[in-house]
Amino acid sequence: MAPSEEYRLDKQRHIKYWKRCAQLLPEPYTSGDSSRMSFGFLIVAALDLLDVLDSVVDSIEKQSWIEWIYACQVPHTGGFRGFTGTMFGGQRSYHNWHWDTANLPNTYFALATLVMLGDDLARVNRSGCLAWVRSLQRPNGSFGEFSGENDEVEGADDPRHCMCAVGILNILQGDAVNGANFTINEQSLRKYIANCQSPEGGIGQAPLLEPHSGLNYCGIATLSFLGLLKHPAVSVEEMANQAEVDVASCTRWMLDRQTTWVEDDDDDDDDQDEDETPNVNQGQKIQPSSLVMSSLQGDLEHHGIIAGFCGRCGKIADTCYCFWNVGALAILQQHRLVDIVSLRSYLLGKVTHIIGGFGKGPGELPGTS
Template sequence: MSESAVNGGAIDWERSKSEDEEDDYDDDEEDYSSPTQSSPRPPSSTIFEKDRHLLYLQMMYELLPYHYQSQEINRLTLAHFIISGLHFLGARDRVDKDVVASWILSFQALPRNIVSLKDGEFYGFFGSRSSQFPRDENGDLTHNSSNLASTYCALAILKVIGHDLSTIESESLLISMKNLQQDDGSFMPVHTGGEMDLRFVYCAAAICYMLNNWSGMDKEMAKSYILNCQSYDGGFGLIPGSESHGGATYCAVASLRLMGFIGDDLLSNHSGSSIIDPSLLLNWCLQRQANDGGFQGRTNKPSDTCYAFWIGAVLKLIGGYTFIDKIALRKFLLNCQSKYGGFSKFPGQLPDLYHSYYGYTAFSLLEEPGLSPLCPELGLPLLAVSGI
């Protein structure tokens, strides 16, 4: 990634949500909305415009537009969408792997000594250069810190470019990450403050899985928290007692899969001993496909590009993807495909990196020719996960 993209590029997405639009999967997704402009809807393409998507991602790789300026603290996340997106499109060779690896590793927080591991701070990865504030006169990092979401994105990028994750300093990362787990099994994203919900349980599980080391979490505690988030309708809410939500349901099911508590094709292999009811979960997921062919995140909400992944990946994991209307879903996604490349949240809007990436993963689930297959539990290209 060019110096302009990783150190000086800008990112400011103005929110495009109106008051009657959907609250998205999480606060991050709200930040990843497109600029407010909406143009008259052009005739949708009938094909996946791979060349346009490559140009879009290549442009973002070289220099991020000024609209992204306010998202500078999420630079690693944006880099993940770009680099992993290029891999899905079969263009990983367009990335300078050595430069990217060096840049990613420069964001890891490292303890001063072994005693520092007892101070409660999380030694993962910062989200951007501006997050690496210097310590104050007392030696404390008070302004910002590394966090679970950025750590997931950092490891995902390294995995995608083929970097050997066994070479990174993971001991302090995992020891300090375990301190983020709460008594109820949930995780805080940072060592002080922050929300505690399924998003960060998933991040912790994915981090341990990619590092092939589960010392960073208590899996049994995490499993109990996940099951407490399941609703009466079969879906999962972000916290116990909350409404079932597409993103939360993905985090729950993918985490259980990564931790080894559920296996492949849960519907076919279902037994009375299963910790979740896959039939009830299947019913909830299938009800999320709306009349326009797209998927909604919650009941009575509009279809949104990203839920073709969040819900679609859940269905893939439990063996129920074959039951969706793939023709209608593909038509909806093509309506969200931009003439500039990339995907928008809704038809007729400008594209953004968040919805573009999950548009690519959605088309991968649909087995679009020329796209890398998807590892649904990690949300990454399958070949990258396999180390090939």
């Protein structure tokens, strides 16, 4: 049976799942209430990708979502909090403000969600937010997560916050900032991303650390956003060249993350698996060279291989890393090298859930990421 006949995306089931998540999160995710902004972003993005955001969400509900997001905008800084549970209202003071501070990821999620919902961002404190983002850049070029006491930059410095910072700049910079100077130290940021690239090719959390697919995506997306800030915009390849990031080795590293090790017979939890030595005989890498030849020859016959993507060398496939790897490859316009047939078999044959959505692995509950 051809793969297009065997594995089909049940669009209506996924739409129903995401509509349900928009009204009431599944029980396992209610403990993450402080991350509600990120949940909202993922839900709205899913409905938008399914091309039903305007048809299944009426204008009244959309406006209520927009109002909730603006309720999360923190005074003075212009950034956004993760949920409304930390709001002090009139009781906000010098002694408690640090319990209710804006943070970089939630600000990016909030702005991106407002854009998807069709808001004009007129109520965003653009100047305050841009100045706040700029203040979060560290001397090594990276960005922290939030401002602490005495305006100290707090939070990890890794490519995730770099992507969020430059993404915010892309969304907000324009005529509304009245020509004020909100530039960042682009040269040090490029150098930081380049230093995070490991000898293996992928980008890690910090210099000299193991590469990771999610962080690698954020590093590539940061370079892409930097290119979009140029006037006129320049390609991600040009930004990578300026940053001295080796695109060829990074592409090779991502392609090597596609693996046939998609199921684990061991019932141990994920934390235990991370500490164990992987059984390299449980799966194999898909060889890019053969994929390129197959693609050039138009050979898209079902070959019986099921292969997802993992996040690090020697790890089992995981649904989220299918996006992190293929998404980064797409930014670099190298996604044609992926074995799409095997990946489709993994996503639709192994991790899609009967109620809609996708699980982290085979048999697991669907998530919001």
